[in-house]
Amino acid sequence: MSVSALTIPVKKTFSLLLFFFMSFFVLMSAAQQTLASEVSAEDSLADAWNALSKKNYTKKAKAIEVITQQNPSEARPALKAMLEGQLYYAKRGKALYFLKETDNSYVFTPLFDADSALEPIVQENRRGFRKVKVNNRLRSMIRQFLAVLQLTHEDANIRLSAVQELLKNPDADAAGLMENTVEKETDDRVVAAMRTLLAVIQLENGDEAAQQSAINTLADSLNTSAMNALMAYEAPTKALQNKAESAIQKINDKRDLYNKMETIFFGLSLGSVLALSAIGLAITFGVMGVINMAHGELMMIGAYTTYVIQLLMPDNIAMSILVAIPAAFIVSGLVGIAIERGVIRHLYGRPLETLLATFGVSLVLQQTVRSIFSPLNRSVETPEWMSGAWQINEVLALTWNRLYIIFFCLAVFAALIAVMKKTSLGLQVRAVSQNRTMARAMGVRSKWVDALTFGLGSGIAGLAGVALSLLTNVGPNLGQAYIIDSFMVVVFGGVGNLWGTLIAGMSLGVINKLLEPWAGAVLAKILVLIFIILFIQKRPKGLFPQRGRAAED
Amino acid sequence: MIKTKLKKLAIAAAVTTASLASTGLAWAEETIKVGVLHSLSGTMAISETTLKDTMLMLIEEQNKKGGVLGKKLEAVVVDPASNWPLFAEKARELISKNKTDVVFGCWTSVSRKSVLPVFEELNSILFYPVQYEGEESSKNVFYTGAAPNQQAVPAVDYLMNDIGVKRWVLAGTDYVYPRTTNKILKAYLITKGVKEKDIMINYTPFGHSDWQSIVSDIKKFGSAGKKTAVVSTINGDANIPFYKELGNQGISAEDIPVIAFSVGEEELSGLDTKPLVGHLAAWNYFMSVESDENEEFIDAWKAFIKNKDRVTNDPMEAHYIGFNMWVKAVEKAGTTDPSAVQKALIGVSVPNLSGGYSAMMPNHHITKPVLIGEIQKDGQFDIVWETSGLVAGDAWSDYLPGSKDMIADWRSPLSCGSYNVKTKKCSGQNY
Numbered sequence: 001m002s003v004s005a006l007t008i009p010v011k012k013t014f015s016l017l018l019f020f021f022m023s024f025f026v027l028m029s030a031a032q033q034t035l036a037s038e039v040s041a042e043d044s045l046a047d048a049w050n051a052l053s054k055k056n057y058t059k060k061a062k063a064i065e066v067i068t069q070q071n072p073s074e075a076r077p078a079l080k081a082m083l084e085g086q087l088y089y090a091k092r093g094k095a096l097y098f099l100k101e102t103d104n105s106y107v108f109t110p111l112f113d114a115d116s117a118l119e120p121i122v123q124e125n126r127r128g129f130r131k132v133k134v135n136n137r138l139r140s141m142i143r144q145f146l147a148v149l150q151l152t153h154e155d156a157n158i159r160l161s162a163v164q165e166l167l168k169n170p171d172a173d174a175a176g177l178m179e180n181t182v183e184k185e186t187d188d189r190v191v192a193a194m195r196t197l198l199a200v201i202q203l204e205n206g207d208e209a210a211q212q213s214a215i216n217t218l219a220d221s222l223n224t225s226a227m228n229a230l231m232a233y234e235a236p237t238k239a240l241q242n243k244a245e246s247a248i249q250k251i252n253d254k255r256d257l258y259n260k261m262e263t264i265f266f267g268l269s270l271g272s273v274l275a276l277s278a279i280g281l282a283i284t285f286g287v288m289g290v291i292n293m294a295h296g297e298l299m300m301i302g303a304y305t306t307y308v309i310q311l312l313m314p315d316n317i318a319m320s321i322l323v324a325i326p327a328a329f330i331v332s333g334l335v336g337i338a339i340e341r342g343v344i345r346h347l348y349g350r351p352l353e354t355l356l357a358t359f360g361v362s363l364v365l366q367q368t369v370r371s372i373f374s375p376l377n378r379s380v381e382t383p384e385w386m387s388g389a390w391q392i393n394e395v396l397a398l399t400w401n402r403l404y405i406i407f408f409c410l411a412v413f414a415a416l417i418a419v420m421k422k423t424s425l426g427l428q429v430r431a432v433s434q435n436r437t438m439a440r441a442m443g444v445r446s447k448w449v450d451a452l453t454f455g456l457g458s459g460i461a462g463l464a465g466v467a468l469s470l471l472t473n474v475g476p477n478l479g480q481a482y483i484i485d486s487f488m489v490v491v492f493g494g495v496g497n498l499w500g501t502l503i504a505g506m507s508l509g510v511i512n513k514l515l516e517p518w519a520g521a522v523l524a525k526i527l528v529l530i531f532i533i534l535f536i537q538k539r540p541k542g543l544f545p546q547r548g549r550a551a552e553d
Numbered sequence: 554m555i556k557t558k559l560k561k562l563a564i565a566a567a568v569t570t571a572s573l574a575s576t577g578l579a580w581a582e583e584t585i586k587v588g589v590l591h592s593l594s595g596t597m598a599i600s601e602t603t604l605k606d607t608m609l610m611l612i613e614e615q616n617k618k619g620g621v622l623g624k625k626l627e628a629v630v631v632d633p634a635s636n637w638p639l640f641a642e643k644a645r646e647l648i649s650k651n652k653t654d655v656v657f658g659c660w661t662s663v664s665r666k667s668v669l670p671v672f673e674e675l676n677s678i679l680f681y682p683v684q685y686e687g688e689e690s691s692k693n694v695f696y697t698g699a700a701p702n703q704q705a706v707p708a709v710d711y712l713m714n715d716i717g718v719k720r721w722v723l724a725g726t727d728y729v730y731p732r733t734t735n736k737i738l739k740a741y742l743i744t745k746g747v748k749e750k751d752i753m754i755n756y757t758p759f760g761h762s763d764w765q766s767i768v769s770d771i772k773k774f775g776s777a778g779k780k781t782a783v784v785s786t787i788n789g790d791a792n793i794p795f796y797k798e799l800g801n802q803g804i805s806a807e808d809i810p811v812i813a814f815s816v817g818e819e820e821l822s823g824l825d826t827k828p829l830v831g832h833l834a835a836w837n838y839f840m841s842v843e844s845d846e847n848e849e850f851i852d853a854w855k856a857f858i859k860n861k862d863r864v865t866n867d868p869m870e871a872h873y874i875g876f877n878m879w880v881k882a883v884e885k886a887g888t889t890d891p892s893a894v895q896k897a898l899i900g901v902s903v904p905n906l907s908g909g910y911s912a913m914m915p916n917h918h919i920t921k922p923v924l925i926g927e928i929q930k931d932g933q934f935d936i937v938w939e940t941s942g943l944v945a946g947d948a949w950s951d952y953l954p955g956s957k958d959m960i961a962d963w964r965s966p967l968s969c970g971s972y973n974v975k976t977k978k979c980s981g982q983n984y
Contacts, residue, residue: 133935135935135937139807228776228777231778266763266769270765375602376819377790387828388803389801397803399765399801401801472762472793473794477596477790481760521758522758525758
């Protein structure tokens with residue numbers, strides 16, 4: 001106690017002195033700061049540009065912040081080039097360059113034109129230069145920065161994606177910009193997205209009336225940022241609270257509906273793949289009664305044909321798929337005929353031996369492909385017109401490749417039905433499969449028909465391979481993954497019935513996708529298998545059994 | 554015509570095999586035999602064939618330097634055909650019949666578990682080059698691939714600290730490696746304060762190709778306003794359709810990055826990597842690592858395989874390290890006797906390809922740096938993060954209740970693969 005009592009007066013005088021000193025310093029340093037800030041801004045800007053060529057991504061991120069704030073006009077082209085991997089720096093001196101690639105040379109243009117010491121450098125390779133590397137975080141920073149500029153782009157799609165980019169991370173600055181642009185905007189989708197963004201901002205920062213109208217706007221939006229803003233919203237009054245909750249309810253109801261539609265689409269698309277791979281088998285197994293274990297490998301050959309066609313026409317990927325369709329049909333069909341002539345025709349009427357022999361053929365085909373193309377997977381490039389998705393709204397998007405495959409499956413099926421019903425080959429095939437001896441007595445060359453039928457089934461397997469090459473790996477094991485499923489579909493649909501195969505494929509796909517969300521992918525598959533086993537117990541001939549005398553034996 | 558050609562071929566083949574057999578006999582006294590146990594056919598051939606070639610290259614190079622202990626090395630290559638029980642048979646054949654002094658091989662954990670009893674029974678040495686789930690330390694196996702703390706845990710750290718990820722999808726193929734790794738990761742995330750509802754775990758069958766609903770679920774899970782990432786232990790083949798579906802449904806690496814533990818340069822080679830750009834992988838080596846050793850290795854590999862488009866990958870580096878460790882240990886021990894070499898291997902340190910040194914720890918795991926790379930358009934990785942130093946492989950995870958207190962130390966007097974530091978007992982249950 002006594003000590004502190006003594007110190008008080010001393011402290012007082014001391015603090016008084018301190019105050020004078022302090023104020024003096026503050027004045028001084030303020031004066032200095034105005035001087036220093038100019039210098040340090042320039043310094044840090046130069047530092048920031050230098051930091052781009054460093055390895056540390058955290059420093060790079062800070063540097064980009066500095067550059068975009070202090071030097072936006074220079075930043076735009078530089079950051080755009082950086083995003084596209086065309087910003088380089090010289091190993092010596094670390095100066096930044098734009099890279100322009102021409103057919104046989106690399107042109108490095110200095111980033112800062114003012115720096116007259118640096119002239120464009122033309123080289124045959126990239127030696128002496130290093131790419132300014134970006135990672136995901138920098139990429140999204142740069143995209144956000146560039147998005148603001150694209151709000152006035154002439155292409156409405158680019159404007160839309162710019163607004164959506166800003167919506168991912170809504171901030172008040174962007175909203176300020178948008179209030180001006182939204183009035184001039186002509187495209188409805190862009191207007192809606194902009195209004196959503198404005199509403200998200202107003203929900204946070206506006207007064208009660210603004211919040212109310214914001215909730216009204218957001219309730220009609222399916223955007224995830226809108227949903228998240230509503231979820232995080234803390235209402236000032238009970239009435240607003242209720243309003244927000246009912247808005248969330250409304251959005252959720254809509255989303256549930258679209259999610260259900262999405263699941264059905266997923267199911268149909270899986271189903272179309274199953275049906276497509278099973279249709280060929282429905283002919284060889286269903287119509288001819290041959291258990292062809294090499295069916296999967298015929299699909300694999302179709303997929304490899306697609307790959308080879310793409311190698312042959314590298315400049316025209318868009319068309320290559322269309323060329324691959326007949327090519328795969330012919331190649332797989334010929335291999336199928338070869339298998340039939342070489343192996344299967346000796347084994348008609350002996351299903352066990354056929355099974356083993358065709359299994360052997362499948363191994364031979366796999367290893368052949370491994371020797372020719374190496375065991376590594378090959379890639380089939382998806383053409384531009386098949387990638388991406390058809391964005392129906394913010395929640396529901398149907399991927400193009402799946403849509404095309406559904407249509408492709410239906411087209412193949414329709415063509416096959418036409419062949420079977422309308423052509424003389426179809427007539428002969430049906431005749432031979434129903435009663436071989438009688439057909440022969442009527443002058444049908446049954447052996448010739450057998451070979452052609454097997455070729456037809458194999459060719460369709462090849463078509464399935466074209467579709468699969470766009471969805472999964474093209475590798476020697478491609479076929480094995482689908483052979484079990486194919487048999488499952490054919491057996492479930494009813495042996496010998498093409499319609500049954502289509503319906504079985506589609507329904508198994510949908511069942512699988514309905515089960516998947518709550519059972520998981522592994523269990524869903526098992527459950528489907530159990531379902532089929534039980535179903536076969538009840539109806540041994542599948543969904544659509546063949547009727548008539550021929551079916552009895 | 555064809556028949557005579559075939560005959561000629563057959564004769565030529567017969568002559569070469571005969572001459573091979575005779576040279577084999579003539580050298581039988583002088584060579585040291587190195588077994589190579591990698592699948593050359595079947596599903597795993599895609600990954601393992603490369604490792605067989607790597608071993609042949611390493612052995613050829615060592616022979617050019619004069620072999621080991623003054624003797625030439627001779628590779629004995631067998632094909633277990635991606636068939637797990639066959640692995641055990643072929644391992645026994647290599648050790649008992651071919652009298653190999655060391656075996657380099659296996660890829661999947663199930664193949665390793667299948668050969669383990671054989672190696673223990675016959676007291677031989679296996680170098681295992683692939684990243685795996687840990688929870689194992691055998692006296693006869695040397696693990697040159699990454700344990701979970703050398704790959705999965707640092708990868709999660711990177712996403713959490715540098716990217717700011719708050720919500721996690723742990724997606725894997727349904728077998729032992731993803732299941733164990735995800736168990737460890739989940740336990741680790743929970744110790745870091747991540748809530749259960751922010752973790753989604755999903756398993757798919759081998760070779761899964763229909764990713765539509767899972768990707769759509771991930772999209773929904775990731776749209777909750779918190780930064781989300783996918784930690785993928787999806788096995789090789791299933792990855793490409795997975796990434797394709799991500800691309801088609803419009804999920805970019807900036808929205809939801811995917812970090813993979815089984816996707817390397819080899820898997821990406823020749824693939825259309827456009828939809829993959831920006832997604833991540835965690836390994837201990839990338840082909841793009843800048844070091845003199847790596848450049849030499851890449852040149853040697855391209856020359857050996859006679860294809861300048863071939864790539865190198867992490868398990869290849871593991872074999873490079875493992876093989877050099879074995880050579881050094883044999884020279885140190887002065888013999889190829891497995892017991893002596895097992896002792897000599899502990900503490901051996903050799904250059905790795907990322908410019909540092911890797912050392913064999915007493916728990917039969919090695920020290921390695923951990924690197925994180927982003928996939929580029931050309932199928933290579935840009936390294937975006939690396940550990941400041943080397944990380945020592947941990948045989949038993951620190952985050953699983955059962956193995957928290959376990960250590961492995963094969964030096965005497967402990968000489969145990971599963972020593973419980975609390976009860977001070979060696980359980981003897983090494984795997």
